[in-house]
Amino acid sequence: MLDWNWQFTWEILPRLIVATGNTLLAAGLGYGIAVVIGLVFALAQRTPFSVVTIVVREAVEFIRSTPLVLQIFFVFYVGPQFGIRLSPWTAGMIAIGLHYAAYLSEVYRGGIESVPKGQWEAATSLNLSTARTYFRVVIPQALPPSLAGMGNYLVGIFKDTPMLSVIGVAELMHTANAIGSETYRFLEPYTLVGVIFLLISLPTAAGIRLFEGWVRRKLGMVS
Amino acid sequence: MSYLEFLGQYGDRILSGTLVTIVLTVLAAVLAVAIAVAAGLMRLSRNALIRGVATVYIEIFRGTSLLVQLYWIFFVLPLFGITLEKFTAGFVAVGMNLGAYGAELVRGAILSVPKGQWEAALALNMSPAKRMYRVILPQAVLIMLPPWGNLLIELLKGTALVSLIAVADLMFQVKQINGTTFLSAQSFGTALIIYYVLARFLLTPFMRWLERFMQRKLGRA
Amino acid sequence: MNAQDLSAFPMALQGDNVPMVSFKNVTKSYGSLVVLDALDLDVAEGEMVTIIGPSGSGKTTVLRMLMTLETINEGVIYVDGEPLTHMPNGNGLVPANRSHLRKMRSKIGMCFQHFNLFPHMTALENCMEGPVHVLGLSKKEARERSEELLALVGMAEKRDQHPSRLSGGQQQRVAIARAMAMRPKVMLFDEVTSALDPEVIGEVTNVIRKLVAEHNLTMLMVTHQMGFAKDISDRVCFFYGGRIEEQGTPDELFGNPRRERTQQFLSAVKEAV
Numbered sequence: 001m002l003d004w005n006w007q008f009t010w011e012i013l014p015r016l017i018v019a020t021g022n023t024l025l026a027a028g029l030g031y032g033i034a035v036v037i038g039l040v041f042a043l044a045q046r047t048p049f050s051v052v053t054i055v056v057r058e059a060v061e062f063i064r065s066t067p068l069v070l071q072i073f074f075v076f077y078v079g080p081q082f083g084i085r086l087s088p089w090t091a092g093m094i095a096i097g098l099h100y101a102a103y104l105s106e107v108y109r110g111g112i113e114s115v116p117k118g119q120w121e122a123a124t125s126l127n128l129s130t131a132r133t134y135f136r137v138v139i140p141q142a143l144p145p146s147l148a149g150m151g152n153y154l155v156g157i158f159k160d161t162p163m164l165s166v167i168g169v170a171e172l173m174h175t176a177n178a179i180g181s182e183t184y185r186f187l188e189p190y191t192l193v194g195v196i197f198l199l200i201s202l203p204t205a206a207g208i209r210l211f212e213g214w215v216r217r218k219l220g221m222v223s
Numbered sequence: 224m225s226y227l228e229f230l231g232q233y234g235d236r237i238l239s240g241t242l243v244t245i246v247l248t249v250l251a252a253v254l255a256v257a258i259a260v261a262a263g264l265m266r267l268s269r270n271a272l273i274r275g276v277a278t279v280y281i282e283i284f285r286g287t288s289l290l291v292q293l294y295w296i297f298f299v300l301p302l303f304g305i306t307l308e309k310f311t312a313g314f315v316a317v318g319m320n321l322g323a324y325g326a327e328l329v330r331g332a333i334l335s336v337p338k339g340q341w342e343a344a345l346a347l348n349m350s351p352a353k354r355m356y357r358v359i360l361p362q363a364v365l366i367m368l369p370p371w372g373n374l375l376i377e378l379l380k381g382t383a384l385v386s387l388i389a390v391a392d393l394m395f396q397v398k399q400i401n402g403t404t405f406l407s408a409q410s411f412g413t414a415l416i417i418y419y420v421l422a423r424f425l426l427t428p429f430m431r432w433l434e435r436f437m438q439r440k441l442g443r444a
Numbered sequence: 445m446n447a448q449d450l451s452a453f454p455m456a457l458q459g460d461n462v463p464m465v466s467f468k469n470v471t472k473s474y475g476s477l478v479v480l481d482a483l484d485l486d487v488a489e490g491e492m493v494t495i496i497g498p499s500g501s502g503k504t505t506v507l508r509m510l511m512t513l514e515t516i517n518e519g520v521i522y523v524d525g526e527p528l529t530h531m532p533n534g535n536g537l538v539p540a541n542r543s544h545l546r547k548m549r550s551k552i553g554m555c556f557q558h559f560n561l562f563p564h565m566t567a568l569e570n571c572m573e574g575p576v577h578v579l580g581l582s583k584k585e586a587r588e589r590s591e592e593l594l595a596l597v598g599m600a601e602k603r604d605q606h607p608s609r610l611s612g613g614q615q616q617r618v619a620i621a622r623a624m625a626m627r628p629k630v631m632l633f634d635e636v637t638s639a640l641d642p643e644v645i646g647e648v649t650n651v652i653r654k655l656v657a658e659h660n661l662t663m664l665m666v667t668h669q670m671g672f673a674k675d676i677s678d679r680v681c682f683f684y685g686g687r688i689e690e691q692g693t694p695d696e697l698f699g700n701p702r703r704e705r706t707q708q709f710l711s712a713v714k715e716a717v
Contacts, residue, residue, distance in 0.1 A: 061423065062415075062419055065418065065419045065422035066415045066418040066422070067379075067381075067384075068380065069384055069386075069394065070383055070394055070397075070414055071415070073398065073407075073411050074407070074408075074411040077407035078411065080407075081405065081406070116560075118558050118560035119560060119562065121511075121513050122560035122562070124511065124512065125549075125552075125623065126574035126622070126623075126626060127546055127549045127550055127626070128573070128574065128577065129577075132578075137562055141563065159286075159287065159288040162288045162290040165290075173290060186299050186302075187299050190294050190298060190299050191299065193291050194287045194291050194295060198282075198283065198286040198287055202282060205286075219564040
């Protein structure tokens, strides 16, 4: 390939690998927040209080319809205007966590709605409490059909972490930008970033499909 | 400064940014649809080479980030002698990225047309191309339109990234305004609302209309 | 739902021979469609009552309302002398709240047409779920009780299987054990053989026969198995248009139906067989 400098490649690779750690950390933390808050969003939309349902529904719609990069800027810069200073990491995790919580809540909702009505009725006939019905009967059954969507968004959040570079989170993209502006070489850093993303996201996607099958077997739901 | 004063002073720039965002969205959408149909059909080809090319394209663009692709197209492609002006690089990156996702929608929709339809077309002795264009694609379009609605919202959101290569879209304008005024809630908040309105009250109703239009046209309504 | 005048209904049924289940003037409708029309029905303790009738006659609704799976529009249902759908408040009845419903539901068990076993739990776990987490039994007690009941329905050997590994008849037998594990006073069987292949219907009806013989349970059953209903019931109710068109002992109703609609229904069923 034209002009590809291998020596330069080996020089910058360690820095990029360290930054990959940050990227993975950001994706993992953000996903952890999203998994939990997403469940809250989903369950809140099933409460009998319709005001809560409507407010959460609209909030989820709003988050899903607006760009993540703008949300990152918003969370990072609006705080200081009102005297709250958030570190890039904190702001980034809030923004990306909430963004994917909105997506995951839709996945959970679909999963919960896929649980047959008879399961709810059986739980009622056994007099199970609402909490027990959700956590022991409904959610375990909502999980397998949700796994594909959850997996997609795990890969999705990983691929969206480069946006955190805009507020200075030192992940892969930020590091590649830094290398580019120090050395005026863009070919190697940007290409390497692309390759690293491919090397992680493709096997992860395949691994998620295997995991999905394993969970189905584990829960005895193979038919 | 009250919010009304803020709008009075910066409304023009926000409006011009919004227009750029809309134009970018339309251009990227046209490109994404064209790529999606081409790559989606190629994925179904009997020729392994054609199938392979489409698969590699789709996996690369779905396996990496839009931002990485945008930077690569804007900063690296010139080293190969292909220099795109930033506006072009912007909508090309967004269109190519979402086109890869769209290709999977096209492929999935074509495969979900009932087998009986393929067999009926075959029984009428239609050529493979006729079969696809006259029988299968029209039905596949109906199946894939709802997920395309979501994809186009992703595309609209994706255009915000072109601000990072200094295309003067809505995102770019409010970032500039924020940089000079430090009125972050007003500038970024306004942009959030505009994106929301574009997605929820322009794009979504348009896709609904398109769905109904196609249903009528195909006699399904 | 309009607030109805509940003052005519007693706060509890008292005296001798209080029925185990009592529908008093119960009406249920979906919009303009009336499913139950001012229904009065008493079931005595230990009685086995079978409900038959054409589809849409409201027979399944009777069971679903008893299980509190459907809300009530008018009237009051009493179970074991106490109001089920309502609760005493001061000197009158008001619609039941959640805790009243939970208290009353503990008297009732139900088996469904499609079994509704929890697919991610084994047969034994299905049976233990309620006793442990609703009744508060220890794991050991619940296990003993569940294993006993699984043995009763002939499913002891399959206790560690998930429902997906069991045939329809086996699943239904587990479902019966699961409902029985809650020690209900009233058992409801909602078309429990309708989803089964003909050759396994017998294994489920035999279990129900056994329950009738060995336990002093009050039972309501909706079924299309006329022969089974004839054998096992103390009383058969023929439902038509949300009302009891005719009722009597199996001999009376099957042997000598008085109403024209009953005759038509029974001869149509006979022809289908």
